[in-house]
Amino acid sequence: MTGIAAGLLRTWIGRLNLRSKTGRLAGTPLFIRNFLKHPCMLGSPLRSPRPLINEVLDRVAWEAADTVVEYGPGVGDFTREILRRLRPDARLVAIETNQEFVRFLCGSMRDSRLNVAHGSAADVAEVLGRSGCRRADYVISGIPFSTMPAGAREVILHASRAVLRPEGIFLVYQYSRRMLPDLRRVFRRVHCDFRRLGILPFWLFHCVP
Numbered sequence: 001m002t003g004i005a006a007g008l009l010r011t012w013i014g015r016l017n018l019r020s021k022t023g024r025l026a027g028t029p030l031f032i033r034n035f036l037k038h039p040c041m042l043g044s045p046l047r048s049p050r051p052l053i054n055e056v057l058d059r060v061a062w063e064a065a066d067t068v069v070e071y072g073p074g075v076g077d078f079t080r081e082i083l084r085r086l087r088p089d090a091r092l093v094a095i096e097t098n099q100e101f102v103r104f105l106c107g108s109m110r111d112s113r114l115n116v117a118h119g120s121a122a123d124v125a126e127v128l129g130r131s132g133c134r135r136a137d138y139v140i141s142g143i144p145f146s147t148m149p150a151g152a153r154e155v156i157l158h159a160s161r162a163v164l165r166p167e168g169i170f171l172v173y174q175y176s177r178r179m180l181p182d183l184r185r186v187f188r189r190v191h192c193d194f195r196r197l198g199i200l201p202f203w204l205f206h207c208v209p
């Protein structure tokens with residue numbers, strides 16, 4: 001991106017920041033600013049649209065879910081909806097590498113069921129242990145697997161399988177299908193669905209350990 005384009009984008013982000021400090025709009029400047037700083041870590045400049053969030057979360061049996069883990073909550077679009085659907089006595093552990101997002105989430109979401117951890121999905125077992133949970137019923141992931149090194153991807157997939165209950169489910173949404181062979185190698189059963197939201201294609205993988 002040229003310096004001029006980046007400058008214009010920053011001005012626009014600054015204006016957005018003045019317009020709203022609450023609601024979904026509040027996280028947008030932070031999200032775009034961080035995409036410009038860490039494009040590979042975020043994977044996409046777009047926040048997840050509502051139909052994608054519903055498509056993923058409709059696959060969760062909420063009545064049976066005691067412990068849900070979210071990887072890469074970003075500015076909390078999934079987190080907010082997970083908390084809305086989660087049982088009052090269940091737990092949500094959200095793991096995020098970006099310190100700015102962690103601060104934003106801790107400041108904007110006060111819910112005793114939520115624990116936001118600063119760290120990598122690779123450390124999910126340790127984070128769950130610190131939160132007083134052993135196994136997860138669901139791990140929901142929107143982290144950009146296709147832009148990370150193969151070794152790091154492999155570690156996260158094995159760590160995720162290890163923390164799931166035998167009947168647990170790893171739900172992964174991605175803008176490409178590239179992950180499928182890796183998921184098939186690590187998980188016993190993998191179901192893959194393709195969806196299109198306007199011009200935006202995405203794949204949803206449903207993996208059983």
Ligand SMILES: C[S@@+](CC[C@H](N)C(=O)[O-])C[C@H]1O[C@@H](n2cnc3c(N)ncnc32)[C@H](O)[C@@H]1O
Pocket residue numbers: 041042043044046047048071072073074075076077078095096097098101119120121122142143144
């Ligand atoms: C495309 S954003 C998705 C944000 C949000 N879940 C959504 O759907 O709108 C990817 C997020 O994953 C985080 N992330 C990337 N690698 C990660 C890792 N190894 N562990 C935890 N979070 C990670 C990024 O910082 C970013 O917040």
